[in-house]
Amino acid sequence: MKQKITASSTKAVEKDYLRFFTETIEIGRISPLLFFQAGEANYSNERFYWQNADNTLTLAGIGHATVLSNENADNRFEDISVRWKNLCMSLVKEEKDIEPILFGGFSFDTNHTENSEWGNFPTAFFFVPSFQLTIKNGMTSISINLVTKNENAIDEFDELRNERDRLIHFAQVNEFKSPEKPFVVSLEERGKDKYMKSITDVTNLIKKGKAEKVVIARSIKLNFDSNVQSDSALHHISNEQQESYVFGLQREGQLFFGATPERLIEVSNGQAYSACVAGSIGRGTTADEDKALGEELLDDHKNRGEHHYVVNMISNVFENNCTNISMPLKPKLMKLRDIQHLFTPIEGQLKKDTDIFSLVQALHPTPALGGVPHEISREIIRDEEKMDRGYYAGPIGWTDTKGNGEFAVAIRSALLDGDSAYLYAGGGIVADSTAEKEYEETWVKFRPVLRALGGKLNG
Numbered sequence: 440m441k442q443k444i445t446a447s448s449t450k451a452v453e454k455d456y457l458r459f460f461t462e463t464i465e466i467g468r469i470s471p472l473l474f475f476q477a478g479e480a481n482y483s484n485e486r487f488y489w490q491n492a493d494n495t496l497t498l499a500g501i502g503h504a505t506v507l508s509n510e511n512a513d514n515r516f517e518d519i520s521v522r523w524k525n526l527c528m529s530l531v532k533e534e535k536d537i538e539p540i541l542f543g544g545f546s547f548d549t550n551h552t553e554n555s556e557w558g559n560f561p562t563a564f565f566f567v568p569s570f571q572l573t574i575k576n577g578m579t580s581i582s583i584n585l586v587t588k589n590e591n592a593i594d595e596f597d598e599l600r601n602e603r604d605r606l607i608h609f610a611q612v613n614e615f616k617s618p619e620k621p622f623v624v625s626l627e628e629r630g631k632d633k634y635m636k637s638i639t640d641v642t643n644l645i646k647k648g649k650a651e652k653v654v655i656a657r658s659i660k661l662n663f664d665s666n667v668q669s670d671s672a673l674h675h676i677s678n679e680q681q682e683s684y685v686f687g688l689q690r691e692g693q694l695f696f697g698a699t700p701e702r703l704i705e706v707s708n709g710q711a712y713s714a715c716v717a718g719s720i721g722r723g724t725t726a727d728e729d730k731a732l733g734e735e736l737l738d739d740h741k742n743r744g745e746h747h748y749v750v751n752m753i754s755n756v757f758e759n760n761c762t763n764i765s766m767p768l769k770p771k772l773m774k775l776r777d778i779q780h781l782f783t784p785i786e787g788q789l790k791k792d793t794d795i796f797s798l799v800q801a802l803h804p805t806p807a808l809g810g811v812p813h814e815i816s817r818e819i820i821r822d823e824e825k826m827d828r829g830y831y832a833g834p835i836g837w838t839d840t841k842g843n844g845e846f847a848v849a850i851r852s853a854l855l856d857g858d859s860a861y862l863y864a865g866g867g868i869v870a871d872s873t874a875e876k877e878y879e880e881t882w883v884k885f886r887p888v889l890r891a892l893g894g895k896l897n898g
């Protein structure tokens with residue numbers, strides 16, 4: 440490392456020359472949540488957590504090596520992409536070092552609602568962690584990432600090594616004690632009547648031909664008897680939702696977290712993968728009932744309609760950005776703990792001039808979260824929901840310096856804010872939707888977060 444810093448420093452003729460160093464060590468297996476917890480004292484507002492749906496990759500990040508955020512609504516995807524690529528050009532890395540990760544997310548909409556709970560979250564917020572835990576293919580490693588203009592990066596790096604050792608030590612000597620679930624003192628349905636009316640209104644607009652599909656969401660608020668710890672929320676949700684992406688992003692005393700089944704895009708060595716997930720029904724209490732519900736969903740006109748718009752849109756984006764596309768002709772069932780969805784996976788080979796951020800931009804929002812036509816449905820959502828979705832239903836995930844990465848759609852999620860939490864859920868409205876059924880569907884979608892936070896499961 441010493442050598443690397445020195446060699447690179449000699450190139451630093453310009454005063455503001457940024458250098459991006461990374462150094463990885465492999466360690467024995469530690470609990471990723473204990474590592475996350477180790478950052479509580481010094482970096483409680485600067486952490487992330489990520490576990491992919493097939494449990495082959497876990498990432499935890501502590502501290503900000505550098506932040507890329509954006510309030511300029513119009514070009515947020517491109518802006519983050521360009522700044523990340525620029526930063527990657529100054530990366531100094533050896534063969535053995537794991538790829539440094541840029542982790543973060545985008546808000547659903549670029550319009551902010553005044554005085555909402557989302558005031559601390561810019562329309563795009565990403566960071567490279569100072570300390571990065573990666574568990575991949577059964578191997579656990581910790582990287583230090585440093586982005587600096589400092590001529591004396593050697594000293595800076597040595598300090599980080601001490602801190603890294605302290606974090607690892609904490610995770611090695613402690614045992615992860617499964618925290619008690621929080622105690623919910625009250626649950627507020629935020630604007631239930633307005634929500635019910637909006638479903639009827641939107642269904643009428645669709646019947647009049649103003650739009651074909653619009654996703655309408657609502658929110659509930661939980662109040663607890665004391666502050667809820669981030670690692671407790673993440674522990675319970677990752678324990679209970681093994682087949683979903685588990686994510687957590689901390690900022691200014693708040694944690695945005697959840698367990699989503701929906702991949703927006705994965706890029707791996709030039710291959711792109713997405714998934715159409717839309718159309719829902721509950722799980723049965725017996726195997727027979729569950730099977731019958733699944734078959735009902737596969738044949739249901741309204742749900743097939745919801746799904747169809749998503750397949751159309753995502754396959755169009757793939758047509759424009761990929762070659763060798765493959766996609767099954769009919770949806771399958773995706774069975775999760777509380778809910779089953781219609782599911783159509785799609786993959787293709789990325790064309791040369793495309794990258795993960797341009798795909799995120801092209802795909803967000805799919806009609807599983809927005810609607811058809813895109814612009815009209817966005818206006819209808821703004822008019823009818825009258826709430827700030829914040830990062831709910833936005834893209835959340837990571838990319839590395841080679842352009843690989845994965846973004847999920849941040850549904851089944853909540854913003855944890857001290858002793859309260861805001862939960863969000865929505866559903867695809869088409870011509871034959873009814874307010875009562877949609878309302879019930881949102882309760883099923885609240886369940887993963889509600890259960891993790893100790894709430895009673897309604898609906």
Ligand SMILES: C=C(O[C@H]1C=CC=C(C(=O)O)[C@@H]1O)C(=O)O
Pocket residue numbers: 654656701716717718719745780806807808850851863864865866867884
């Ligand atoms: C909008 C949500 O789910 C979407 C994803 C899958 C199924 C959906 C549905 O059946 O309505 C929604 O489009 C949510 O969970 O808040």
Ligand SMILES: [Mg+2]
Pocket residue numbers: 717718719745866867880
């Ligand atoms: Mg639905």
